[in-house]
Amino acid sequence: MTTVELLWNGLAAFLTLCIFSFLYKDNPFYKFAEQLVAGVALGYWTMLLYHTTFTDKVLIPIFQQGKLHYILPTIMGIMMWTRFSKKLAYLSRIAIAFYIGVGTGVALPLYMYNYVFRQLQATVVPLQFSWLGLNSLLMVSFVTCTLFYFFFSKEHKGTFGGLSKVGIYTLMAGFGASFGLTVMGRVALLVQRIIFLREYFIALFGS
Amino acid sequence: MKWHEKMLNIDRRWIYLILGVAVIVPAVVSFHVPVNVTPEVRRVYDFIEDLKPGDIFYVGIDYDPASLAELHPMAYAILDQCFRKDIKPVVATLSQFGAGMAEQVLSEVAAEYGKESGIDYCYLGYKPYPAITIMLMGVDFRVPFPQDYYGTPIDSIPMMRYVHNFDDLKGVISLSAGTSSEFWIIYGYGRYFMPLALGVTGVMAADYYPYLQSGQIFGLISGIKGAAEYEALTEYKGEGLKSIPYQTTTHVVILAFIIVSNIGYFASRRSKK
Numbered sequence: 001m002t003t004v005e006l007l008w009n010g011l012a013a014f015l016t017l018c019i020f021s022f023l024y025k026d027n028p029f030y031k032f033a034e035q036l037v038a039g040v041a042l043g044y045w046t047m048l049l050y051h052t053t054f055t056d057k058v059l060i061p062i063f064q065q066g067k068l069h070y071i072l073p074t075i076m077g078i079m080m081w082t083r084f085s086k087k088l089a090y091l092s093r094i095a096i097a098f099y100i101g102v103g104t105g106v107a108l109p110l111y112m113y114n115y116v117f118r119q120l121q122a123t124v125v126p127l128q129f130s131w132l133g134l135n136s137l138l139m140v141s142f143v144t145c146t147l148f149y150f151f152f153s154k155e156h157k158g159t160f161g162g163l164s165k166v167g168i169y170t171l172m173a174g175f176g177a178s179f180g181l182t183v184m185g186r187v188a189l190l191v192q193r194i195i196f197l198r199e200y201f202i203a204l205f206g207s
Numbered sequence: 208m209k210w211h212e213k214m215l216n217i218d219r220r221w222i223y224l225i226l227g228v229a230v231i232v233p234a235v236v237s238f239h240v241p242v243n244v245t246p247e248v249r250r251v252y253d254f255i256e257d258l259k260p261g262d263i264f265y266v267g268i269d270y271d272p273a274s275l276a277e278l279h280p281m282a283y284a285i286l287d288q289c290f291r292k293d294i295k296p297v298v299a300t301l302s303q304f305g306a307g308m309a310e311q312v313l314s315e316v317a318a319e320y321g322k323e324s325g326i327d328y329c330y331l332g333y334k335p336y337p338a339i340t341i342m343l344m345g346v347d348f349r350v351p352f353p354q355d356y357y358g359t360p361i362d363s364i365p366m367m368r369y370v371h372n373f374d375d376l377k378g379v380i381s382l383s384a385g386t387s388s389e390f391w392i393i394y395g396y397g398r399y400f401m402p403l404a405l406g407v408t409g410v411m412a413a414d415y416y417p418y419l420q421s422g423q424i425f426g427l428i429s430g431i432k433g434a435a436e437y438e439a440l441t442e443y444k445g446e447g448l449k450s451i452p453y454q455t456t457t458h459v460v461i462l463a464f465i466i467v468s469n470i471g472y473f474a475s476r477r478s479k480k
Binding site: 024044048049056115174182183189190 | 220421422450
């Protein structure tokens with residue numbers, strides 16, 4: 001590790017320890033690190049948006065390439081900002097309505113296809129006398145039981161109550177899997193920082 | 208205070224301390240934990256392995272530094288496999304804080320294999336609004352990315368001369384920590400039907416298995432475990448495999464806490480009766 005890398009990694013190690021200090025209790029070191037992240041992120045994103053959107057989609061096309069039709073979306077973009085004026089705020093509704101209209105028109109069929117039809121198609125598959133078939137049968141049964149659980153127009157008693165209870169267990173199994181994976185994800189963040197600190201201190205003091 | 212009440216009222220700082228010790232143990236005493244490869248990870252590996260030299264494959268680095276721990280090892284292993292097989296990756300990011308990170312991982316792995324930007328790989332950089340960017344990439348990469356990350360016009364990049372949209376790619380993998388994976392399914396696969404695989408964080412993984420089963424994605428790498436599996440397949444020595452012993456000790460401690468708290472919970476319920 002070069003001296004420059006050692007200095008930068010030293011700063012990163014210090015900020016990591018500042019964040020970890022919150023585990024004991026809130027303190028000025030934690031607040032400093034937290035606000036530094038927020039400030040750097042805001043500054044970085046502002047400049048990034050300027051260079052990747054405003055320059056690419058407004059400045060270059062209109063002023064360098066003479067594509068005058070780019071003026072129309074630019075005006076609509078400016079109209080969004082009129083929300084800050086009480087007199088002109090109504091103009092922003094036109095731009096927002098256009099944006100929502102186009103967004104809904106594009107998204108609705110795609111959402112229906114991907115979230116509803118494809119998922120239904122994958123759930124209701126032809127019965128087969130194999131492990132795969134048994135798996136499909138179990139899936140259909142558990143999905144149906146879960147739907148029973150969310151049916152509130154009938155009291156959950158007797159056979160119906162039993163089936164809805166299976167639905168609860170199905171949900172719990174799902175939440176359990178989610179929880180387990182979340183723990184793995186959170187631990188991964190901690191582990192990555194510990195590995196980083198270990199390697200930094202080894203580079204600093206030797207093994 | 209009874210023993211079971213004490214068990215249910217342990218100060219959270221003790222839990223953090225014990226977890227901290229559990230994480231430090233593998234840093235001091237190294238040991239090996241075998242990794243079993245799941246079919247969904249193997250499918251991604253096999254897909255890339257079956258590509259021919261010169262084929263073009265899209266790798267989306269759609270995450271920010273907050274998810275680096277889980278997704279960066281996947282990116283390293285996948286790009287390593289691409290370059291080893293002479294596959295040409297097109298890389299872009301749909302995460303606002305991903306641009307620098309994607310550049311770092313790409314240039315690092317490319318340098319190991321002596322690959323050149325524009326000839327062996329192309330880095331397009333970042334564009335905001337993932338859904339719109341994905342749909343525009345389906346029309347022509349030149350619309351959302353008139354030039355690459357370094358400012359070279361796309362038409363001047365030898366590798367991209369005949370690459371216009373997803374039809375010219377062999378497949379797409381998005382390593383994502385947010386809604387971009389959903390956008391890839393809805394606006395990418397749902398509209399252009401290109402072969403799509405996802406690498407997601409552990410938190411997201413359970414939500415994406417239904418898409419695997421429905422065939423909307425052909426493979427799924429989930430969390431650090433998935434990254435370790437991929438590294439095991441590619442024999443890439445990265446952070447994924449390195450972190451598995453740490454995951455093991457921590458999970459043992461968390462399981463012990465779950466058992467202890469459940470004993471405390473059931474004992475307190477019995478004493479109330």
